[in-house]
Each structure stands twice: as structure tokens, then as C-alpha cells.
Amino acid sequence: MTDIIEFKNVSKSFGTLRVLEDFDFKVRKGEKVTLIGPSGSGKSTVLRILMTLEPFQDGSITIDGTSYHQPGGKGPFKANARHLFDIRKRVGMLFQHFNLFPHMTVLRNITEAPVSVLKLSRAEADERARELLSMVGLEDKASSFPAQLSGGQQQRVAIARALAMRPSVLLFDEPTSALDPELVGEVLNVIRKLAAEHDLTMLMVTHEMRFAREISDRVCMFDRGKIVEEGRPSELLVRPSHPRTVSFLGAVLGEGVGGLGDDGDQADPARAEKPPGPRGDTKLFAAG
Template sequence: MNEKNETPIIEFSDVTKRFGVLTVLDNFNFSVAKGEKVTLIGPSGSGKSTVLRILMTLEPFQEGRLTLDGISYHEPGGRGRFQASERHLRQIRNHVGMVFQSFNLFPHMTVLRNVIEAPVRVLGMQREEAEVRGIDLLQMVGLADKKDHYPAQLSGGQQQRVAIARALAMRPRVLLFDEPTSALDPQLVGEVLSVIRGLAHEHDLTMLLVTHEMRFAREMSDRVCFFDKGRICEQGAPDEIFGQPKNERTREFLSSVLG
């Protein structure tokens, strides 16, 4: 685990999430320290992506408590399926960025405008300032020369790198990656992983990553958590989880995916 700061920026306390009669997270407890890089691994349907979607306020939960840097996801007396006002949810979303499997870029906007649209509209940033920062972020992901292109003119790997720059443009405290390479052709995976690797090594962002790229997870994580049936069965330093897993389910899963 990252030793720089032990204060949890994310804290799930007895969170239960159900889809109808299906319980996806069952009294789930999980915390992440500021600046920590945590990878969630496990079989499909085990609850990994649900954790990210709850953090991004894309899915409500039924029981328990969740805080982000001390901000509760529920307001006292809150109403609606999230038990919170839209204003309160926006406050949370301003601190969280998410990179999805699909790139979700606006096809009618240039690369640069895709990156700066949310900072201008949501954060109220001046367009000139947003453009300078947007070009810096595109430079960071190796795409400054594509700023005037449209998404259809880019490869899948390039589009995902733009999506990463767009997420960073909101200056999030926490950055979430939900299988960011799963929609890419194999030859394009490396360029996206390289950008994520650079972010992990060079920036003090808190990062949660759901991925099936096990070797990458071992390389870039402070901590790896193995999920199964809505619970964390085992967690620890990457060398412990990949080198000497204690849980039988962890061993079975890693044997199946690593061959």
C-alpha cells in the first residue's frame, strides 16, 4: 500500500448493492488512501465495475455508507434513488474522473473541444485557460498534434488516450479506469497502458483500475484486490497476490487467466 498518506479518500462501510433480487455487493467494506493505486481483479460479474459505477454516482446503493474525501454520498433527508440532490451529486462528480471501456467521445467535436468542454461548462473555466490546459494534457498523452482532428479520424487507442485527457481535464482527486483496454485491438493496448503507467508513476492521483491485464496490474499497483461474488476475497501487495496467493479462489482465477 502507498505509505505517503494513510487518510482514506474513499471509504465504503457495509455497502450493499442489489439489482432486483441479485445482490452484487454484500456488506462491502473497502478503503483507499490518498495517492494509492489499487487494481481490482476477478471474474466477470464479481462486482468490480459496480464499485467504480457507484463511486461515479452512476449507480445508487441500498444500504451502508460511502464517503469521498469526507463527503457522504447520501444527504441527510435526501430523496430519490440516490438519496441526494442533483447538486450534491455534481459536487461528488467534480472530484471523480472515469475512463470507460467505450471512449464516449462527442463525434461532432474536435479532440481539443472534447477535452475542454466539461471544464468550461461545468467548472466555469475560461475557454482560453481551458485550451492551454487541454493542449498540455493532449501533449501528456502524446496527441497534441491531433487536437483539430475528429474522433472518427483516430484509432481506438488514440480515442482512449483522448478520453483519459478529458477525464484529467476536470482535475479529479480520484481517477477510475473500467477495463480501459477491453474494446481495443491487441496491437493498440500497449499505447493506452503506457499512458496509464505514466500517470501512476508521475502523478499523485488516487487511481482505481479494473482490468484483465494481469501483468500490467502487477507492475503499476500499490495494492491488488481479488473480487468474487461481491466481496474482496484477498488483497495485498502485487507480489503477494500474484506470487503467493493464499486464497484458493484467487489461485484458481490467476491460474486460468495467466495460463
């Protein structure tokens, strides 16, 4: 399989804070990759750079054959409008707070970009939107406004909205972190379905470790702007080798040294009496 995303020596800082340094990263077409790590480790920044929401300083990025870089490596990133348009055409993103347009109905939220940007006819866009709405199980909510929906429903609309642009890469930035625990499942079910049925490349930042294990081909552990360990979820999440991964998973899963899948037989005695969470795949670790 070919690489659809490539970061080459990318550096990114916010003021004096170095977030990514000499960062190299490749994703194959159709691959589902989960990025994990403590907050501030750079995982969300990777998604935001891919979506062109953040400039970067050094290095280059290639997305589906379109590359851009900052020549000389100084000053703010300035790719031309054509570049940005091409990249945004291929990449879609889901946000922690859904970011639906509050003044538009659900249907309009989904159809506005296909009509304005892709120049689809209103009828064609409506038809496609209704198909997507039934895929996310919300065909009866087409004429509701976002404020009338639950968080889980809003995120499902956001998924339909992103898919309506037919991206080849879909980025999920903590898609369930802002949800009530009992609404997490419905969103994960939709993402699960997407992962199974579509040839989409998916990059996800999440703290839902069980879910990550289930859908991803690869898990990357971030720490201080670097990937310190990566591998198949059945390996990395169960038998992490890097000490940072071990301590991170321990904290997130509320278990001891062992990773996901252990029955807690190696659990740290200090944590042993801590009761397990109400359910495995709910939010276990709040992002700071």
C-alpha cells in the first residue's frame, strides 16, 4: 500500500514552546491509526497541522501527492490558496466540541459545503445528506437544529457532514471527550462502522483505549513531540515496552503496570483497591 500522509522533519512551536521536533510520520492509504499520549504531547497538533489549522515551521508534509513545506524554514507557513484547497479537499476533521453550525438545520449543516465548495446541485446534496444521515441513524433529524440534539447526535451529524465532502483522510480529535459517558457508545458505533465499511484513512486521537485496540491497525504513543513507541494495538496496548507508554497506560486504564487485556494480575498494589470504572470503553482519562 502507498503512503497517503508523510511528515518529513516537521518542527512546530507555539512561541518558545517546541511541540514537534524533527517529526517523521507516515500513514498508509486506508490505515487506521490511533495517537495516544499525555496532553501537550503533540498528538492533536499533528491532526491540526494536517487539517491546515496550524502553520508549522520546518520540514514538509505530503498528503495524497500534494506536498507543501516552508522553504528556508523561517517565518510563518504560507502555502498558496490552491495547495490549501487541494489538501482540505482530501482531509476531513471531527472536533471534540462537534462545531456544528448552530444557525443551520442538520440537513443544511451537511449540504452547505457540498453545494458551495463542490458545486453540487442542492437536490443532489440533499439526497447524499439523507443517505449519510440514515447511515448515522439520524434520518428523522434532518430539519432539527443542532441545539435540539444531544451531544452524541451532534457528533454523528458532524461525522455525516465531514463524509459529505468525500475525504480520503478523516481526522478525529478526541471525538467523544466532550460527551456524557452514556452517549459515547453511539458515536463509537458509527466510527466503528466507518472503519469497517469504508476505505477511509483514519487518524484518531482518543483516550478510549479499548476502542482504539478494536479498530486501529497501529497505535502511536506520543511524548513531548515524539513518537516514543508504535505498533499493533494488540502488542502496544497489551505489552507496552517503553517506560513512558507503560506509565501512561497505567494511568489511563487505572490499572497497574500491565496494559489493556491484562486481568490486573500484575496490578500495582497501591491501585488494587480502586474500583474499576462503570464500563470499559467510557472516558477514562480527562484531557487537560
